[in-house]
Amino acid sequence: MTSGSSFLLAARQCEIAELEHLARTGELVGAIGRLVHALQRERGLSNVFLGSHGSRFADQRLQQVAECGLAEQQVRAQFDLLDTASSHVRNGARLFSRVAVVLHGLDGLAQLREQVAARAVSTREATAAFVKLVAGLLAVVFEAADSATDPAISRALVAMFNFMQGKEFAGQERAFGAGAFASGAIDGAGQQQWRHLVESQQACFQVFCDFADAEVLRVDHSSRDASLLAEVDRLRRVACAGRPGPLDANLSPAWFELLTRRIDAMRSVEDVLALHLRTLCEDRIAQARGELRDQRAMLDALARGALDPGPEEATVYGPHLERSMLGMLQEQSRRLQAMGDELDAVRATLNERKAVERAKGLLMAHRQMSEDEAYKALRQMAMNQNRRLVDVAEAVLSLAEVLPGRGR
Amino acid sequence: MTSGSSFLLAARQCEIAELEHLARTGELVGAIGRLVHALQRERGLSNVFLGSHGSRFADQRLQQVAECGLAEQQVRAQFDLLDTASSHVRNGARLFSRVAVVLHGLDGLAQLREQVAARAVSTREATAAFVKLVAGLLAVVFEAADSATDPAISRALVAMFNFMQGKEFAGQERAFGAGAFASGAIDGAGQQQWRHLVESQQACFQVFCDFADAEVLRVDHSSRDASLLAEVDRLRRVACAGRPGPLDANLSPAWFELLTRRIDAMRSVEDVLALHLRTLCEDRIAQARGELRDQRAMLDALARGALDPGPEEATVYGPHLERSMLGMLQEQSRRLQAMGDELDAVRATLNERKAVERAKGLLMAHRQMSEDEAYKALRQMAMNQNRRLVDVAEAVLSLAEVLPGRGR
Numbered sequence: 001m002t003s004g005s006s007f008l009l010a011a012r013q014c015e016i017a018e019l020e021h022l023a024r025t026g027e028l029v030g031a032i033g034r035l036v037h038a039l040q041r042e043r044g045l046s047n048v049f050l051g052s053h054g055s056r057f058a059d060q061r062l063q064q065v066a067e068c069g070l071a072e073q074q075v076r077a078q079f080d081l082l083d084t085a086s087s088h089v090r091n092g093a094r095l096f097s098r099v100a101v102v103l104h105g106l107d108g109l110a111q112l113r114e115q116v117a118a119r120a121v122s123t124r125e126a127t128a129a130f131v132k133l134v135a136g137l138l139a140v141v142f143e144a145a146d147s148a149t150d151p152a153i154s155r156a157l158v159a160m161f162n163f164m165q166g167k168e169f170a171g172q173e174r175a176f177g178a179g180a181f182a183s184g185a186i187d188g189a190g191q192q193q194w195r196h197l198v199e200s201q202q203a204c205f206q207v208f209c210d211f212a213d214a215e216v217l218r219v220d221h222s223s224r225d226a227s228l229l230a231e232v233d234r235l236r237r238v239a240c241a242g243r244p245g246p247l248d249a250n251l252s253p254a255w256f257e258l259l260t261r262r263i264d265a266m267r268s269v270e271d272v273l274a275l276h277l278r279t280l281c282e283d284r285i286a287q288a289r290g291e292l293r294d295q296r297a298m299l300d301a302l303a304r305g306a307l308d309p310g311p312e313e314a315t316v317y318g319p320h321l322e323r324s325m326l327g328m329l330q331e332q333s334r335r336l337q338a339m340g341d342e343l344d345a346v347r348a349t350l351n352e353r354k355a356v357e358r359a360k361g362l363l364m365a366h367r368q369m370s371e372d373e374a375y376k377a378l379r380q381m382a383m384n385q386n387r388r389l390v391d392v393a394e395a396v397l398s399l400a401e402v403l404p405g406r407g408r
Numbered sequence: 409m410t411s412g413s414s415f416l417l418a419a420r421q422c423e424i425a426e427l428e429h430l431a432r433t434g435e436l437v438g439a440i441g442r443l444v445h446a447l448q449r450e451r452g453l454s455n456v457f458l459g460s461h462g463s464r465f466a467d468q469r470l471q472q473v474a475e476c477g478l479a480e481q482q483v484r485a486q487f488d489l490l491d492t493a494s495s496h497v498r499n500g501a502r503l504f505s506r507v508a509v510v511l512h513g514l515d516g517l518a519q520l521r522e523q524v525a526a527r528a529v530s531t532r533e534a535t536a537a538f539v540k541l542v543a544g545l546l547a548v549v550f551e552a553a554d555s556a557t558d559p560a561i562s563r564a565l566v567a568m569f570n571f572m573q574g575k576e577f578a579g580q581e582r583a584f585g586a587g588a589f590a591s592g593a594i595d596g597a598g599q600q601q602w603r604h605l606v607e608s609q610q611a612c613f614q615v616f617c618d619f620a621d622a623e624v625l626r627v628d629h630s631s632r633d634a635s636l637l638a639e640v641d642r643l644r645r646v647a648c649a650g651r652p653g654p655l656d657a658n659l660s661p662a663w664f665e666l667l668t669r670r671i672d673a674m675r676s677v678e679d680v681l682a683l684h685l686r687t688l689c690e691d692r693i694a695q696a697r698g699e700l701r702d703q704r705a706m707l708d709a710l711a712r713g714a715l716d717p718g719p720e721e722a723t724v725y726g727p728h729l730e731r732s733m734l735g736m737l738q739e740q741s742r743r744l745q746a747m748g749d750e751l752d753a754v755r756a757t758l759n760e761r762k763a764v765e766r767a768k769g770l771l772m773a774h775r776q777m778s779e780d781e782a783y784k785a786l787r788q789m790a791m792n793q794n795r796r797l798v799d800v801a802e803a804v805l806s807l808a809e810v811l812p813g814r815g816r
Binding site: 003004005007008010011012014015017018079092093094095096097098099100101102103104107149325326329330332333334336337338340341344354357358361364371 | 411412413415416418419420422423425426487500501502503504505506507508509510511512515557733734737738740741742744745746748749752762765766769772779
């Protein structure tokens with residue numbers, strides 16, 4: 001019959017197993033960050049290649065495809081390490097389902113690249129395909145953050161996810177701005193969409209700042225090149241601050257180059273984030289193993305005392321050890337409780353994204369929209385009403401009850 | 409290299425593994441319900457035995473101790489079935505930690521019973537020991553409800569937990585009322601505490617009604633004996649509605665008998681709840697297995713089509729199967745999303761209890777209180793301010809930020 005003390009130890013072993021799983025997840029997230037960065041570059045190069053009718057970036061694009069291939073291999077290798085057979089990975093159903101979507105997207109890359117090479121696809125379509133693939137990869141990171149069981153690691157993953165998502169908005173801004181400048185003009189809707197990309201970035205980086213470790217923030221801060229950022233802001237104002245109208249097409253390469261430098265700087269922050277995450281996991285695992293060792297030693301002493309109490313030991317250690325056992329039980333309960341509470345608080349920040357996903361699902365079900373259409377509809381509402389995407393999503397959800405059909 | 413389709417299947421297998429784990433948890437919860445009931449009876453009999461200076465219920469108490477032993481064996485057997493070695497049980501650290509607390513409590517029962525038999529313990533102390541043990545058992549059920557990954561099963565477990573908790577408040581009311589009547593008088597504080605037990609019961613049964621299956625509610629409704637309930641209400645009014653003052657000590661046995669009949673009727677509802685939970689798990693497992701089978705067949709067809717496309721098949725099935733794969737991916741993502749959303753909504757009802765636990769922890773940390781003292785302080789505040797326990801807890805938590813010391 002299993003004793004209380006073995007459950008106490010099993011609880012601690014569960015914690016260690018979950019921390020080890022988080023460490024592996026951290027490696028996966030790091031590999032995803034590198035692949036996303038490579039795909040963002042390829043997207044940018046493909047855009048310019050297509051937009052220039054094949055005259056620019058032809059070689060660079062091919063080089064980048066090769067780099068993407070290497071990064072893809074690393075992500076696939078990390079996917080292989082996920083223990084699909086154990087069927088006990090936390091949040092496994094959702095995580096594996098997201099991975100399946102990503103693998104399906106990666107399998108379609110070869111065909112997309114052939115079409116880009118043959119210029120048999122529009123810039124818009126190619127961009128959309130890359131955006132979708134990156135979104136799928138970020139969704140894997142999101143599930144990882146949502147399933148973390150340790151508050152400190154959860155904070156690090158939330159910071160990481162938001163940084164990666166913010167960087168992706170920056171990547172979309174690079175493509176959007178390069179296209180707008182190259183076209184020689186911008187209309188009101190274009191300005192609105194551009195501003196929306198800037199605001200979405202800022203919202204993500206705000207969450208990142210709220211959750212990232214102080215050292216990571218220092219690196220992030222020192223990676224910012226003030227003159228570069230000032231120039232980015234200047235070009236944004238050129239395009240968006242005034243009335244809709246003509247743009248200087250010659251600014252397109254400069255804009256592309258500026259944003260590329262900015263995004264590459266972000267990439268180096270991501271590396272620090274990944275390193276911080278790894279160190280954090282290693283520290284927490286070492287700590288938990290140490291606590292397990294102490295607890296086991298204490299329980300052994302307790303068992304010896306209970307089984308073979310010498311005349312003195314019984315008096316001296318008996319009540320003392322009995323108090324120790326109770327103390328251990330109470331301390332462990334309290335610690336797990338506190339961790340759970342902190343975890344709930346960290347995870348609450350992920351709920352904004354969940355609200356947007358839920359609102360999207362609602363529109364898809366009730367208006368027979370595709371996922372893309374639903375997202376665009378939400379974004380359009382947010383831009384028209386000058387509200388945050390999450391507020392619009394909440395408003396849509398609050399209407400759910402009065403919408404006809406498809407109730408529970 | 410693992411393919412997208414194997415992750416799709418792995419996601420489904422994860423769901424099945426989690427459902428099987430929930431089915432085992434359901435058996436454990438059923439066994440806990442039987443042990444709690446047996447302990448509630450023993451608590452009641454021990455109270456009367458002690459209160460009557462050993463003159464009443466001596467034999468019945470011994471009989472009940474034997475019954476408790478049988479129920480305890482079943483719970484211990486269920487604990488043994490928990491897969492502590494896998495280290496991957498969902499929410500394992502918290503669940504195992506709660507189990508360790510329960511086992512420690514069960515190990516202490518023999519000593520408590522010796523003290524009761526020798527009348528070497530006060531009624532109050534004996535009651536407190538039983539209340540604590542039952543609370544520990546209910547905490548295991550709470551963790552089970554909090555870790556369920558299927559919304560329907562989560563609803564059933566939330567209903568079950570609240571019913572069991574409501575029944576426990578009824579058990580405490582039985583003991584409190586029997587003691588109050590037997591003492592021949594009640595003061596204002598006693599009336600307040602009695603009313604609080606009634607309100608706590610009602611709050612639990614309200615949540616139960618919100619979450620229980622329609623059939624379970626029918627059984628619950630038909631198990632209610634209107635004349636019995638009317639008599640319970642009448643005796644409550646006798647004790648609590650008027651001014652504090654003398655009570656008829658002869659009403660004590662009648663009250664005890666009435667409440668015992670009421671609690672025994674609740675026990676039969678718990679059996680129906682357990683049966684419903686088991687059926688639900690079996691249905692969901694069968695359904696998920698069927699879906700896995702269908703999905704696997706579809707993916708096999710897809711692989712055959714991709715690997716060996718006959719001239720016609722390629723045209724006819726190729727794009728069709730490609731759409732199927734995408735359709736499967738989208739459908740699965742959407743389903744998991746919807747399940748997650750529904751789960752969040754169900755779990756939100758568990759947050760009230762979490763707020764109380766959190767507030768308790770806060771008081772323990774800042775006021776150097778024991779767990780019991782912290783709970784009593786909260787309950788006293790609730791009674792004094794005539795507010796719900798959860799509202800007082802929220803108020804305490806909102807003060808957390810301005811309290812000195814012990815920050816994060």
